[in-house]
Amino acid sequence: MGLSKSATLKLVSTIVIAFTLCFCYSREGRVIKLSSGGNVKGKVSLGGYHSCAVDEFNSLYCWGNNSFGQIGNGSISDAVPPVNVLRDVVYVSAGVYYTCAIKKDDSLWCWGSNIGGQIGDGSKEEKLLPTRVLDDVIYVATGWLHTCAIKKDNSLWCWGWNIGGQVGDGSEKEKLLPVKVLDDVIHVATGWLHTCAIKKDNSLWCWGWNGAGAVGDGTRENKLAPQKIIDNIIYVSAGRMHTCALDKSSDLYCWGWNYFGQVGDGTNENKLRPVKVGEKVMDVETGYWNTCAMMMNGKISCWGDNSKGQSLIKMYGLKDVRAISSGWFHTCAIKNDNSLWCIGDNSYGQLGKSDKPEISFQLSPVIIR
Numbered sequence: 001m002g003l004s005k006s007a008t009l010k011l012v013s014t015i016v017i018a019f020t021l022c023f024c025y026s027r028e029g030r031v032i033k034l035s036s037g038g039n040v041k042g043k044v045s046l047g048g049y050h051s052c053a054v055d056e057f058n059s060l061y062c063w064g065n066n067s068f069g070q071i072g073n074g075s076i077s078d079a080v081p082p083v084n085v086l087r088d089v090v091y092v093s094a095g096v097y098y099t100c101a102i103k104k105d106d107s108l109w110c111w112g113s114n115i116g117g118q119i120g121d122g123s124k125e126e127k128l129l130p131t132r133v134l135d136d137v138i139y140v141a142t143g144w145l146h147t148c149a150i151k152k153d154n155s156l157w158c159w160g161w162n163i164g165g166q167v168g169d170g171s172e173k174e175k176l177l178p179v180k181v182l183d184d185v186i187h188v189a190t191g192w193l194h195t196c197a198i199k200k201d202n203s204l205w206c207w208g209w210n211g212a213g214a215v216g217d218g219t220r221e222n223k224l225a226p227q228k229i230i231d232n233i234i235y236v237s238a239g240r241m242h243t244c245a246l247d248k249s250s251d252l253y254c255w256g257w258n259y260f261g262q263v264g265d266g267t268n269e270n271k272l273r274p275v276k277v278g279e280k281v282m283d284v285e286t287g288y289w290n291t292c293a294m295m296m297n298g299k300i301s302c303w304g305d306n307s308k309g310q311s312l313i314k315m316y317g318l319k320d321v322r323a324i325s326s327g328w329f330h331t332c333a334i335k336n337d338n339s340l341w342c343i344g345d346n347s348y349g350q351l352g353k354s355d356k357p358e359i360s361f362q363l364s365p366v367i368i369r
Helices: 004-016 312-316
Strands: 045-047 051-052 060-064 079-086 089-094 098-103 108-112 129-132 137-142 145-153 156-160 173-180 186-191 194-199 202-206 223-230 233-238 242-247 252-256 271-279 281-286 290-295 299-302 321-326 332-334 340-345 361-363
Touching: 004 271, 045 321, 045 332, 051 079, 051 089, 051 098, 051 108, 060 089, 089 137, 098 129, 098 137, 108 137, 108 299, 137 186, 145 186, 145 194, 173 194, 194 233, 194 242, 233 281, 242 281, 242 290, 290 321, 290 361, 312 340
Parallel strands: 045 089, 186 233
Antiparallel strands: 045 051, 051 060, 060 079, 089 098, 098 108, 108 129, 137 145, 145 156, 156 173, 186 194, 194 202, 202 223, 233 242, 242 252, 252 271, 281 290, 290 299, 321 332, 332 340, 340 361
């Protein structure tokens, strides 16, 4: 696939925007194609400064910063281009400085930084290679220093650093092993120091550090156990200190810290409760200080911080996008052909670009060599 040299030049010359659309196909590699089975959202995940994706052969590739072993290849050297880490993977979640993945046998494996016990193996030792943590897992969410997983029986288990109550067990004591938090859970999202989960009845429950209102219960008090926030929710995404959720009517609600306008209500005032900020939304992802949403018409809209170009993905007018994924300061789009295209911060090669420009304002595909 790809454009010929002449076609590429013609296309570039006719697009009148401030940024260049780059089709960076390599003779020495292939554009990564994501696995098409199951939840496409779980096939790619962006961490703080690294990225991971499950390809069409269920092989897990990771790339970018590896200071804590979050790539999972046994080293602490940055990885560009993407490197193969695990086989038989069906789901991946990249935390800030660590990574977790679910294999076909429903086993959960984690690796990287473990300073808060977020790996869940009972220690606080850094793991440079994937470590088996839990069985019978169908979903995992990684945050800064805590992790949550949903098991086959829809029970929610969390572990790691717990200074704000983000584990949800009623205490602020870190947990080095998974502890059961809730039943009947179908989705979970982990932020910087807070957590949100959706139950089978589509009620949204949140807990943890709440100084900027990320929990959404109308207060600024930390919540050490799950609090019911809003009903009729089908998806939730937790950013650094803000949260966004989609309801059954495809309406988008956001709340929490809003200094950069990441809530999307047209102000810079923190919101302590959910506020409606969009309609006809199919997908939403919260980054460090920004938010991106995919609308039903296929267009992508982003708001909040754009210091690294992470919100510029909206400039390209993509119409064949299945889903989006956000890291701290970079954003990726999954196209209908299952190819992965990324933009924003590339200081550690987290866009998969080997030339490592610190910031890439060009939307380009991730290449496997």
